Structures are given as structure tokens and as C-alpha cells.
Amino acid sequence: MESPYVDVFVMPLATRKLKTYRKWALLGRTVFLRHGALEYREYVGEDLKPDFPGVKFPAMAKAKRGETVVTAFIGYKSRAHRDRVMKLALADPAMCSDDLGPMPFDPDRMAYGGFTRLV
Numbered sequence: 001m002e003s004p005y006v007d008v009f010v011m012p013l014a015t016r017k018l019k020t021y022r023k024w025a026l027l028g029r030t031v032f033l034r035h036g037a038l039e040y041r042e043y044v045g046e047d048l049k050p051d052f053p054g055v056k057f058p059a060m061a062k063a064k065r066g067e068t069v070v071t072a073f074i075g076y077k078s079r080a081h082r083d084r085v086m087k088l089a090l091a092d093p094a095m096c097s098d099d100l101g102p103m104p105f106d107p108d109r110m111a112y113g114g115f116t117r118l119v
Helices: 015-034 079-091
Strands: 005-014 039-044 067-076 111-116
Touching: 005 015, 005 079, 015 039, 015 067, 015 079, 067 079, 079 111
Parallel strands: none
Antiparallel strands: 005 067, 005 111, 039 067
16 A cells, blocks of 8 residues: 555664564554554664665664664555544553553654655
8 A cells, every 4th residue: 555644763773672662563553553544564674784875774873783773654644644643543542551561762762754755
């Protein structure tokens, strides 16, 4: 499915916390889709130092030794749709549950933005 509007998140994550983070990502997917997001995808870096002249993702995300880069895409019909879904998702009691333990990443090191489709 091609979403006309997406939220994109990029963040460094300690590789030792990947298993724990996956539980958080699965919860996020469940909650956002329940509240109307069109799609929810998360990816963990695999080829982060390609032979390419641009900035490498670990440098862009300021990843430290022992960290990888995770990126997420949440798709919506429009920015207005995103705003409605985001409000509902963040207010969902599941997102406030202590069942998953402490957050496995530092939200202050996460980059986030909303994007409209160009092509």
C-alpha cells in the first residue's frame, strides 16, 4: 500500500536491546493500526556503511559503539488523518502500560518528521 502521508522515525538503538525494542514496535503497530493508520513498518539497519559518498546512517543518527539504526514508517491518508490517529494512539492505555518495562531507546536521540509523497 502506498500512503500519501508518512511519519518517519530514525534513531540509534543499542543492538543488545533489539529484542526488547521489537516488543515495543509490535505494540506500536497494533495500536496505530487499531486507530486507523494505513501501514506501520519498522526496519533495523543491516548495510549501514555502503560504498557511497553521502553521510552514513550511523553518523547521521549519532550512533555510538554497540548501536545500530532503526527506522519506522507509519502511513496515513493525509496530515489531518495522521493528527487524528496520533492523538488516539498516544492516548491509548496500551501505550502507557508498564508491561514492557522501561523504554529501550532514548527519545531525545530520535529524529521524527511527517512527509507527503513526492513520487
